[in-house]
Amino acid sequence: MDTERIAGHALFRRLAFERRCLGGVLAFAMAAVYFAYILTIALRPSLLGVPVHANSVVTWGIVVGAALLSFGFVLTAIYVLVANTRLDALSRHLQETLQ
């Protein structure tokens, strides 16, 4: 396969760029949210001990923790969705143009 021709192809550059953006943005979001959570625990743990409402034993910490657990899954689902539709379509298009 003529890699030089593919590497310079506009569709290929678009595909590589979009995949890198998608992965980069999601990885940054995951890391930022996680480190923000860890830093909150290290520096202001009392924030997470506040009850969600006056009569409840459930704290914001529980809510935030559960939300963070689901956050990773939601980001993964977003990646899979975009890659399976947008990126795979670009890849197929590229393959067709090359033939």
Added chain:
Amino acid sequence: MIRCLLLAFMATCFLTNGAAADALTGPTSRQSLNPVAIAMFLSFVAVSLGITFWAARRGTRTASDFYAAGGGLSGFQNGLAIAGDYTSAATFLGVTALIYTSGYDGMIYAIGFLVGFPMILFLIAEPLRNLGRYTFADVVAFRLSEVPVRIIAGVNTLVIVLFYLIAQMVGAGKLIELIFGLPYYAAIGVVGLLMMAYVAFGGMLATTWVQIIKAVLLLSGSVLMSILILSHFGFNLEALFSRAVELHPKGQAIMAPGGLVRDPVSAISLGTALIFGTAGLPHILMRFFTVGDARQARLSVLVATGFITVFYTLLFVLGFGAIALVSGDPAFKDAAGNLIGGTNMVALHLADQLGGSLLLGFISAVAFATILAVVSGLTLAGASAASHDLYARVIRRGQASEREEVLVSKGAAVAISLAAMGLGILFENQNIAFMVGLVFAIAASANFPIIFLSIAWRGLTTRGAVMGSLAGLILALVLVALSPGVWTATFKLGPAPFPYDNPALFSLPLAFFTTWLVSRFDRSKEAVGVRFAFDAQHVAAQTGFDRPRAPAIHH
């Protein structure tokens, strides 16, 4: 051969049962033999050995069969197997115990072990799948000079596998001692022999199915227990938490962060190791070569992340359920008021409380299956690095036949199992709490930077990769040796020179910086060729069009 092994194993079982009856009279063993647990455990062993037999007959002769189950798994199967590879018995019992004693801190711990998974997908999974065949070193060696990068990747893999195996084996020995009343040595022997059989005879196919069965058992066990717990509280989480707060000596404090995270530097350092280290764990990465294409690789991560998320969330219900239902019951306490068998047994006491000896037996067998699935995956990863990277590609320079390579791999699996048993016995009474953190720090500092940069950065050269990886590995090992966990707790040398328990915050940036610096000033002729080869690699990594053209060609 399998039948011989089965017979030998049965013999070991009877012998150890006799020995256990002895141990029951002793003061250390606190757990009586549970016939349901033994029966369920034996049926799990029988099924898994049956699968190994089937996998061995289906063929483990070609390298692709042995390392990658022929590359024919579906994304869903592989996702379950990844989850089975990653969720250890130490997590299952340990996180429940941590929540039981400290409440909310268990959640911080669980979240840390989850966040690394999506990162694998976002940063490396697809190029990894498109460039590699059997080990992650295939990816790094795609354009870099093969011999040096495979040596360093192979050594990193073996270091990670051995440290991780020590942690798992010691945990397994103690756990089985507690659950089944087997003596520690017998427990280590049973685990070692079984993992040897799965990997050496059944290769990736048998290992995968052991992991899938374990994942399904573990999830159904936790779902069942959670439903039973919630049914005690009218399926009202608030009622469960209120009861737990009422009973726990720390009261409302269990609903907020406690003492697990104290100083910000340690917390960020451990966080760095966990979030980037998962993407450098060889036994997880090699699972991506068992699926057909990048699309299935994505699905694998989605299924694995979903499974692990649900499992960790349920652990939270289990932990609070244990506070609410076990802590107030004197039947589970000894004369001094401590939990029988230590707090790590709390998940099992909870099973007993919820469903009597039947559920206790089931959950004990699940914990055992969990141990086996994790150690088998590690052994296979170590064996692949030894045979594929070090033997076939470095020592024999690609001249070894495929049959020979697989034979070496099986031999390596036996050797690694024996080493794991020996180390498990050697470290029985050592403080090994630092080991899992160390494994993640090494994976994050020695493996992750070179995998990521080889995919993403044109400027990476062989010298840069080798020096960067070596710098990360050495700094991680040295800093851990100087840390409180080893310097003070294990060697008792007084206050630690390096005040933080995890080195990743320092070793990971050093690895990246060294790689960049050395690559940047690499003026060798080879470096020019490596940079030039980036385009071809980039096309293969992004499209997968070139996929069948493998870096390892056997003549």
